[in-house]
Every structure is written in structure tokens, then in C-alpha cells.
Amino acid sequence: MNRFEYASPSSAQQAIGLLSATWGDSEILAGGTDLLGRMKDYVSTPKRVVNIKNLPGLHSISRENGGVRIGALVTLDGIIEASDVRRHYPALAKAVAEAASPQIRNMATIGGNLCQRPRCWYYRRGFGLLAKTPDGKSLVPDGENRYHAILGNDGPAYFVSPSTIAPMLIAYNARLRISGPDGPREIALERFFRIPQSENEREHDLKANEIVTEIFIPADKDMRAANYEVRQKAAFDWPLATASVVLEMSGNTVRSARVVMGAVAPVPWVSEEAAQAITGKSVDEQTAGAAGRAAVTKARPLSQNGYKTKLASVAVKRALLLATGQTIPDVHTAKTAGGVA
Ligand SMILES: Cc1cc2nc3c(=O)[nH]c(=O)nc-3n(C[C@H](O)[C@H](O)[C@H](O)COP(=O)(O)OP(=O)(O)OC[C@H]3O[C@@H](n4cnc5c(N)ncnc54)[C@H](O)[C@@H]3O)c2cc1C
Numbered sequence: 001m002n003r004f005e006y007a008s009p010s011s012a013q014q015a016i017g018l019l020s021a022t023w024g025d026s027e028i029l030a031g032g033t034d035l036l037g038r039m040k041d042y043v044s045t046p047k048r049v050v051n052i053k054n055l056p057g058l059h060s061i062s063r064e065n066g067g068v069r070i071g072a073l074v075t076l077d078g079i080i081e082a083s084d085v086r087r088h089y090p091a092l093a094k095a096v097a098e099a100a101s102p103q104i105r106n107m108a109t110i111g112g113n114l115c116q117r118p119r120c121w122y123y124r125r126g127f128g129l130l131a132k133t134p135d136g137k138s139l140v141p142d143g144e145n146r147y148h149a150i151l152g153n154d155g156p157a158y159f160v161s162p163s164t165i166a167p168m169l170i171a172y173n174a175r176l177r178i179s180g181p182d183g184p185r186e187i188a189l190e191r192f193f194r195i196p197q198s199e200n201e202r203e204h205d206l207k208a209n210e211i212v213t214e215i216f217i218p219a220d221k222d223m224r225a226a227n228y229e230v231r232q233k234a235a236f237d238w239p240l241a242t243a244s245v246v247l248e249m250s251g252n253t254v255r256s257a258r259v260v261m262g263a264v265a266p267v268p269w270v271s272e273e274a275a276q277a278i279t280g281k282s283v284d285e286q287t288a289g290a291a292g293r294a295a296v297t298k299a300r301p302l303s304q305n306g307y308k309t310k311l312a313s314v315a316v317k318r319a320l321l322l323a324t325g326q327t328i329p330d331v332h333t334a335k336t337a338g339g340v341a
Pocket residue numbers: 027028029030031032033034035036052072098099100101104107108109110111112113114115116117162163164165210211212213236237238239
């Protein structure tokens with residue numbers, strides 16, 4: 001690890017003042033579970049690390065306008081244990097409980113989770129976010145791309161957005177509060193994630209001297225929600241495809257739907273196609289299956305990741321069934337039966 005200056009401010013204003021306006025010069029340290037690994041691997045080499053764990057007011061969860069406000073420094077464990085989250089947003093508690101391992105959830109903060117950098121192995125081995133050769137060609141389309149994007153991958157980015165919690169928060173219409181030198185601002189979490197067009201851009205709508213301070217989830221209007229992840233094995237690795245759904249029901253009929261897929265695109269992927277396919281219908285094997293297929297109509301797999309199209313489609317179908325209280329095939333049964341359905 002390179003030498004760096006360490007600062008531990010006690011107010012947001014001080015922290016903002018210590019952050020450089022240029023990406024790469026300084027880094028925010030929250031739980032450190034992503035940043036420290038990147039620094040040890042020389043993927044990130046900041047001259048200054050700004051510890052934000054002493055900033056006041058960012059460690060708690062509270063009710064606000066019928067919704068819930070989560071401070072950016074609340075740990076993933078803190079979210080799972082919060083009664084307000086378990087009671088009003090149980091699908092969020094489940095999504096958080098499925099992320100990483102107990103040790104990591106104990107350290108990792110929700111702000112850090114949303115700002116963590118991609119796990120793309122080209123990026124993590126120093127080839128840059130877009131993994132381009134000096135003549136501007138990406139290494140990914142003809143390279144090792146089995147875990148890369150199947151949607152939103154018409155260039156120049158092929159990595160998948162790493163947070164498995166963001167899709168569930170986006171399905172709940174969460175908003176992000178951010179503080180910077182120009183004061184506070186608020187944006188829909190959906191718009192916080194973006195596909196970088198050059199190596200100078202980041203995958204977040206965030207300036208180098210801005211800090212994510214809070215996540216706000218609006219009031220739950222009797223919603224039905226679920227999160228479903230397809231994993232290679234039951235271990236603390238990132239899933240291969242996920243689906244988060246939030247449904248507003250009118251009796252047994254879906255009045256409106258938010259369907260957000262994870263691990264399939266450089267951003268959490270909001271599927272209008274799946275939402276349209278299920279709206280106005282009751283959820284059953286057929287309608288959920290049709291919505292799952294609709295979710296991947298625009299998928300364009302790379303040379304090695306065609307298998308993800310089926311997984312993403314099944315994740316959407318199963319999330320819809322789970323959200324409406326229906327049983328889904330046991331994963332092991334599905335495996336022995338010859339695949340996922
Ligand atoms: C083995 C393993 C398995 C994992 N599995 C999953 C998984 O299944 N799902 C999943 O979602 N994640 C997974 N993770 C990632 C883990 O959840 C993240 O590393 C963690 O959430 C990051 O939070 P942190 O507080 O430690 O962030 P840090 O490491 O402190 O920071 C991460 C990045 O965000 C920036 N940052 C942090 N806080 C803020 C803020 N408030 N404002 C602006 N920028 C900020 C930092 O500068 C840094 O660049 C896994 C990690 C490991 C090591």
C-alpha cells in the first residue's frame with residue numbers, strides 16, 4: 001500500500017474541505033471493506049484518506065414523513081436489526097442480510113455499499129473501469145466476460161453494478177441525500193447510478209468532494225415486495241443475477257410495479273418491460289414467467305455470459321411470486337430437476 005495522509009474530521013463541513021475536488025487524490029473511508037482492499041492492490045492510490053466515521057448524525061435510522069431515513073454510516077447489520085426496516089420494508093432487510101458475510105456486514109456501511117466500486121476483474125487488476133487497450137478497444141467483449149453485463153452493455157462499460165442492496169432500494173423509490181461544497185442536494189437513487197462514458201468518469205453521480213449522508217425511503221403504501229438472488233453457491237460471493245420487486249396491489253391485481261434487476265448491467269437495471277407485463281394482472285406462474293421473459297427482451301449477452309439471461313428472467317419471475325406470497329421451487333430441487341425455471 002502506498003503512503004497516505006489520514007484525516008479524521010468531526011464535522012461534515014471539515015470532511016468536505018479535506019476532500020480534493022479531483023477524483024483519485026483523496027478517498028472517503030467508511031467501513032473500509034472495499035476501499036482498503038483496493039488500496040492494498042494499488043487500484044486506488046489516494047494521497048489522503050478521510051475517515052468519516054466520526055461525523056455526527058449519520059449513524060442512526062429514524063421515521064420521517066411516514067418513510068424511513070437511514071444515515072449513511074449505519075452498518076448493514078444495523079439495517080437488518082432495525083425494527084422500522086424489518087416492519088415496513090422486510091424485503092430490504094432480507095436483501096441486506098443476503099449481502100456479503102456476517103463479518104463484512106458488521107463493518108460495511110450503507111453509504112459505502114452504494115458507493116463501492118465494481119468487482120470487474122479487469123478493473124480490479126488495474127486495466128481501468130472500461131478495460132480499454134491503448135488503442136481504445138475494450139478487452140471485455142472478446143475476453144473473460146462470464147460475470148459481465150447482459151444489459152446496457154452496448155459500450156463503453158461492461159462491468160456490473162456491485163451493490164445487491166441498491167436494486168431493492170430503487171424498487172422502493174429511495175432517494176439519496178448528498179452534501180458537498182455547494183451545500184446539500186437530493187436525488188433519486190435510480191439516477192445516482194450511471195454508465196461512465198470515459199475513464200475520467202465514475203459510475204456514480206457524485207463529485208470527488210461530496211459525501212452521501214442519508215438514504216430516504218418513502219412511506220410504504222401497503223406494498224408487496226420481494227428480493228430474489230440467483231447464486232452459484234450459498235456463500236459470501238456476489239450473486240449472478242438478482243431481482244427486486246415492489247408491487248402496489250388492488251385486491252389480487254397488480255396496480256403498479258417496480259422491477260429492478262441487479263448484476264446484469266453497469267447500473268441497477270429498472271425493467272419497464274417487466275413492470276408493464278405484470279401491471280393489470282394477477283401474479284401466477286404464467287404472468288410472472290411472462291414478466292421474467294419481458295425483462296430480458298433487450299439482453300445482449302457477450303461471448304461467455306448467455307447463461308445470465310435465463311437466470312435474470314427466472315429471478316424476476318420468482319421475485320414476483322415471492323412478493324405475492326407464493327411458493328417457489330426449492331433451489332436444490334430445481335437443480336436436480338435439471339435447471340432453474
Ligand atoms: C467477500 C465479499 C463479499 C461481498 N458481497 C457483497 C454482496 O453480496 N452484495 C453487496 O452489495 N456487497 C457485497 N460486498 C461489498 C460490501 O458490501 C462493500 O465492500 C461494503 O458495503 C462497502 O461499505 P464500506 O462502509 O466498507 O465502504 P468503504 O470501503 O469504506 O468505501 C467504499 C467506497 O465508497 C466510498 N464511500 C464510502 N462511504 C461514502 C459516503 N458516505 N459518501 C461517499 N462516498 C463514500 C469510499 O470512498 C470508497 O470508494 C462484498 C464484499 C466482500 C469483501
